[in-house]
Amino acid sequence: MPEVWPDFSKTKVDPDIEDTFFNRKEEYDMIMDHLNRKPTVPLLLLGPKNSGKSALLSSIIKQEKPRVLYLNCGVKDVSSPELMARQLRNLARKLPSQLGMQFIRTAASRLGPLSNLYKVLFPPLDNTAPLDAAAPTEDILNAFFVDFFPEDKATDLMAVIDTYNFLLENIPPGQKKPIIVIDEANALTLWKRKDAVALKQLLEFFKRSCKEIHTAHITRDLGMTPEDWKKVWSVCGGNMHLLRNCVAYATQYKSWDEGVRAIMSRPSLAVTKALEFPELIDPPVGSAGPRIWEAKQYKAVLRLIAANPYHAVRRKEVHAALENVGVPENVTAAQVLLSMVEFNVLSLRLYSKMAKDIPREAFFKDAWGIEEQDNVVTMPSPAHLAAVLMLETKFQKQDEAQRNHGSK
Numbered sequence: 001m002p003e004v005w006p007d008f009s010k011t012k013v014d015p016d017i018e019d020t021f022f023n024r025k026e027e028y029d030m031i032m033d034h035l036n037r038k039p040t041v042p043l044l045l046l047g048p049k050n051s052g053k054s055a056l057l058s059s060i061i062k063q064e065k066p067r068v069l070y071l072n073c074g075v076k077d078v079s080s081p082e083l084m085a086r087q088l089r090n091l092a093r094k095l096p097s098q099l100g101m102q103f104i105r106t107a108a109s110r111l112g113p114l115s116n117l118y119k120v121l122f123p124p125l126d127n128t129a130p131l132d133a134a135a136p137t138e139d140i141l142n143a144f145f146v147d148f149f150p151e152d153k154a155t156d157l158m159a160v161i162d163t164y165n166f167l168l169e170n171i172p173p174g175q176k177k178p179i180i181v182i183d184e185a186n187a188l189t190l191w192k193r194k195d196a197v198a199l200k201q202l203l204e205f206f207k208r209s210c211k212e213i214h215t216a217h218i219t220r221d222l223g224m225t226p227e228d229w230k231k232v233w234s235v236c237g238g239n240m241h242l243l244r245n246c247v248a249y250a251t252q253y254k255s256w257d258e259g260v261r262a263i264m265s266r267p268s269l270a271v272t273k274a275l276e277f278p279e280l281i282d283p284p285v286g287s288a289g290p291r292i293w294e295a296k297q298y299k300a301v302l303r304l305i306a307a308n309p310y311h312a313v314r315r316k317e318v319h320a321a322l323e324n325v326g327v328p329e330n331v332t333a334a335q336v337l338l339s340m341v342e343f344n345v346l347s348l349r350l351y352s353k354m355a356k357d358i359p360r361e362a363f364f365k366d367a368w369g370i371e372e373q374d375n376v377v378t379m380p381s382p383a384h385l386a387a388v389l390m391l392e393t394k395f396q397k398q399d400e401a402q403r404n405h406g407s408k
Contacts (some may be wrong), residue, residue: 031060057183067179069094073186079167080191081135081198089149090162095167097142098178103171116143141147157198188251189282235260237382238357267383271391274298281343292331292339299395300325301377302347303339306392309360311375311385312349337377348375 021028045053061068069091071078078084096104113117120143140211148167151157158295171177236242242263250259274281283291300321304313315337322333340346349355351363351373364371379385 014220021322027056028059032039032063034186037308054183057181060179061181067098068179068181069098070183072183073187073317078187081157081195081202084188085155085157085160088157088164092149092160092164093141093145093179096141099167099171100175103175104140106171106299107144107148107167111147116146119143139218161201192374231256231260233339235263235383236384237385239382242381264386267348267381268387268390270345270385271384272301274343275302275391281345282318284342284344289339291343292328293336293343297322297336298340298345299326301340302388303392303395304401305377305379305385306388308362310358310376312358312362312378314362314365314374314376315348316374318377347378347380350375 045057057268061070067151071087071091071384076087078087103119105121108121109116111118113119113122117140148163168177188202232243232246246256246263248259249262250256253259255260270317275298278291278293278295278298281291301313301318304318304321305311315334318337319333322336327333327336337346337348341348349358351360358376362376364373366372379388
């Protein structure tokens with residue numbers, strides 16, 4: 001099947017942003033909406049060179065400048081854990097103004113009278129009345145930095161991370177959180193093998209900042225060629241879980257091809273197993289009954305999905321195909337399909353305006369002047385679909401060989 005790429009030739013550019021970047025209004029709105037909520041996962045900004053990533057990032061940073069902690073790993077030296085620690089420490093100079101005076105006063109009280117911050121905020125002559133400042137002064141900034149990010153820990157990555165964690169965890173409910181932008185994060189691949197533990201700690205901090213305590217937001221920009229991006233998209237689609245894992249594998253193996261291969265491995269084996277040895281697939285937990293589908297039914301559906309331009313087939317069409325290949329006695333085609341869905345070898349998708357990987361026309365069909373809606377049958381993930389499309393090439397060659405053999 002030829003690859004179908006979106007046509008943006010008739011897309012209108014929002015006049016408010018066309019001077020800043022082209023044709024990224026939808027992405028801009030999505031990211032800003034994400035930032036205005038409590039992020040639960042890091043956001044990965046991924047794309048080929050000259051695709052507008054930098055302009056999009058610049059627009060977001062300009063819009064949210066007071067909240068942004070921005071580190072460009074392509075400009076700053078982060079080639080070791082020690083250098084990364086120092087860069088994160090330097091970023092922290094912006095934290096006091098972002099956290100606000102109320103937070104700083106609370107932090108000073110927790111640190112106690114011996115801390116530099118306490119001494120600045122509660123002068124010795126009258127330690128009952130805190131310094132009246134609407135915004136952090138230079139003295140307050142310096143004291144905050146000395147107390148929380150001392151020079152003797154400047155290159156200790158774990159110490160710097162621990163301090164960030166402490167500060168982020170104590171941001172009061174309702175207060176806007178910092179936006180942490182890590183640009184050109186592929187520079188972290190320069191770290192040596194001995195630094196693997198430190199790198200894992202850093203990535204865990206990024207993930208935990210969003211996922212567990214909802215206090216920060218990370219955008220990581222990994223450069224790639226257009227051909228790399230094409231391969232990644234063909235296997236991961238817009239699935240953020242697959243994209244993140246693909247980036248992780250590609251970083252680990254220093255190859256996008258290896259990253260794609262790693263993502264494809266398990267789905268390919270799963271599809272092959274369902275085709276060749278369906279009896280070896282364990283029933284899902286809480287299964288309502290035994291497996292009532294065989295390899296021939298599964299193959300029929302796979303070929304329908306591969307042939308469909310959207311790789312999403314209306315449920316009634318799948319039922320018809322299953323009836324053509326035959327279903328077990330006293331069992332309907334609908335039950336066979338649901339059994340395949342239950343065993344996680346296929347998926348049923350409801351129509352949603354928010355889902356853009358499958359267009360509306362895949363779900364709706366005109367029937368005697370009335371528009372009828374149906375669910376569509378798809379593969380469980382883009383990686384499973386990629387495996388099916390590879391198999392379809394094999395099936396077509398087998399069909400051709402059989403035709404040639406029959407004509408002799």
